[in-house]
Amino acid sequence: MRKVGIYCRISQDRTGAGLGVARQEADCRALVERRGWTVADVYADNDVSAYSGKRRPQWERMLEDIRNGFIDAVVCWHIDRLTRTPLELEGVIALAERHGVELATVTGEIDLATPSGKMVARMLGAAARGEAEHKAERQARQRRQNAEMGKVSGGGARPYGYAEDRVTIVxxxxxxxxxxxxxxxxxxxxxxxxxxxxxxxxxxxxxxxxxxxxxxxxxxxxxxxxxxxxxxxxxxxxxxxxxxxxxxxxxxxxxxxxxxxxxxxxxxxxxxxxxLFAHPTGRTYLLSGILTCAKPKDDGTLCGWRMSGRPKSGTPRYVCHNTPGSPACGGTATVASRTDEHVRDMILTALASPEMLHQLTTKNDQDTGLAALIAEDEKDLAELAVMAAKKQITRAEWMAARTVVEKRLEENRAKQVRQTGAPMLLGFIGTFEDMTQRWKKSLNDSQRRAIVAATVHKINVYPADPRKKWDPDRFEFDWVA
Ligand SMILES: [Zn+2]
CATH class of the missing domain: 3.90.1750.20 (Putative Large Serine Recombinase; Chain B, Domain 2)
Structure with a gap:
């Protein structure tokens, strides 16, 4: 007498809703009785999606019982309750062959011991899968249609920036x-x-x-x-x-x-x-991806490879890193600490200069008269200095006048930066000394990098002159202008 495992599965596919576990089990028990077998156990999984990759614990328990010989027949309502994918079906067929397990379904006879029975099982499985796929496709089509119609998609937390209606801006x-x-x-x-x-x-x-x-x-x-x-x-x-x-x-x-x-x-x-922004070694290479190798190639053009940070004997350096298959020449390197300092000084000097500020702020053709005001104040400052030198005004008068003009100048410079949408530079620009202090003490690596990226496109690095220990002329700045 066969010891039967009844397998039931709830899912939303196919006849899902009308075919609860109780109904499946009742039909299966009736079949077992007709065959004169006995029910050893009932395995029921709640599995909502037709072919989600979700585990089925009861299914797994049943396979284990087959392997252990605890059951030697499986009864289910339809083959599509049993397996969700062709792969699972092949697993069941193999298991049935090895352990002589008999399979019976309420909806029809399937004998996995015969070739024609296996073929029927495969066809039924494929048909069930096709149905599930059609359903998934229909749902996807519906979602896409909703999307194209611009329908607001519901569910989940509201999107940041918008109110609960998903349309009103917060x-x-x-x-x-x-x-x-x-x-x-x-x-x-x-x-x-x-x-x-x-x-x-x-x-x-x-x-x-x-x-x-x-x-x-x-x-x-x-x-x-x-x-x-x-x-x-x-x-x-x-x-x-x-x-x-x-x-x-x-x-x-x-x-x-x-x-x-x-x-x-x-x-x-x-x-x-x-x-470019990752720093796997824990040390930040401020200029990786910004320094560009400028060693001439045989044809006279420059290498152009973006240099990256790599330590050599514990000393961090930027190198034109030649990995097999890359066009990098591998011929340029520079010590990171000294290079970072040099680039910082160059950039802060540039930012402190009226020319650079002017270029940065007028690149969007947004001349709102601020540039003229700034130029005028700068001229005033220079004239005040001359008057003080010639003793036409006292030192106290000069200081007082200068304070007023400098304050206005700072404000106008900040306004100009704000207009061009460079908020990182806003609040940073000041005198060279101020900026150097803030650079060292209050900025993090990422903010420093952002300032570099906002002021230069790239920095060409020419090969080192072996006679010179440190040569600032190797660096050629391609300013954002
Ligand atoms: Zn190179």
Whole structure:
């Protein structure tokens, strides 16, 4: 007499709703009785999705009982209750062959011991799977249609920057998004921005603090630029890809512009770019990816490889790193500490100069008269100094006048920077000494890097002259202008 295991599974596919476990079990028990077998055990899994990769604990327990010889027949309602994938079905067929297990289903005779019975089982399994796939496809089509119609997708926490209706902008959150966008585009790292947000107690819609991964997802989403994004969900896929397909424009009010959003999406999804900000050794190489090898090749053009940080005998250096297969020449290296200092001095000197500030601030053709005011104040300062030198005014008069002009100058410079959307530089620009102090004491590596990235496109590094110990002329700055 066969010892039977009854296997039941609830799922939403096929006749799911009308076919609860109780009904499946009752039908199976009736079949067992007709056959004159006995029920050894009932295994029931609650498995909502048709072919999710979710484990089925009762299923696994049943397979174990087959292997142990505790049961030698399996009864189920339909083959699609038993297996979800062709692979699972083949597993059952193999097990049936090895242990002589008999299979019976309420909906029809299947004899896994004969070739034709196996074929029937395979066909039934394939048909059930096809049905499940059709259903998944229908659902995906529906989601896509909703997306194209610009329907607001429901469920989950509200998106940051928008109210519960997912359309109304929450202004203070929108300000944070705009600020983060600018800082990311200037090259500040996600973790640095997250630390800053935490210090300011800026929280996510769920009330937690921002983590680099969540911030990255927010800033890469097309939603914040008013666009609807659709990510097709494939079966077995556990993590959503960062970027989906943009299927509709101007669906709800934008927080950042489409241009900014596209730049962010490119930046955040580019692993090369992301690697520039990584520092696996724990030491930050401030200038990796910014220093560019300028050793001439045989044809006279420069190598052009972006240099990266690598220690040699414990001394951090930037090198044109030649790995097999890369076009890097491997011929240029410079000591990191000395180079970082030199570049810092050059950049702070440039930032303290009116010319650089002027170039930085007028690159967007936003001349609002500030440039003229700044130039005038600078001229005034110079004239005051001359008058003081010629004793036309007293030292006290000179100091008093200078204080007024300098204060106005600082304000106008800050305004000018703000207009061009360089918030990292805003609040940083000052005298060379001030900036040097702040650079050393209050900036973190990521902020320093952002300032470098905002002021230079790249810095060419020419090969060292063996006769010179340290040669600042090796460095050629390609200023942002
Ligand atoms: Zn090179």
């Amino acid at each position: 202004e203070d959150e929108a300000d944070i998004i705009r600020e983060v966008a600018k800082r990311m585009l200037l090259g500040e790292s996600q973790s640095s921005i997250c630390r800053d947000l935490e210090e300011r107690d800026v929280r996510t819609p769920k009330g937690g603090y921002w983590k680099p991964t969540t911030l990255r997802r927010l800033m890469a989403s097309a939603r914040i630029s008013g666009r609807r994004e659709h990510t097709p969900r494939k079966s077995f896929e556990t993590t959503r890809p960062l970027l989906g397909e943009i299927v509709a424009d101007a669906v709800w009010p934008e927080i950042i512009t489409v241009e900014q959003s596209d730049q962010l999406r490119a930046l955040l999804s580019d692993p090369d770019r992301a690697a």
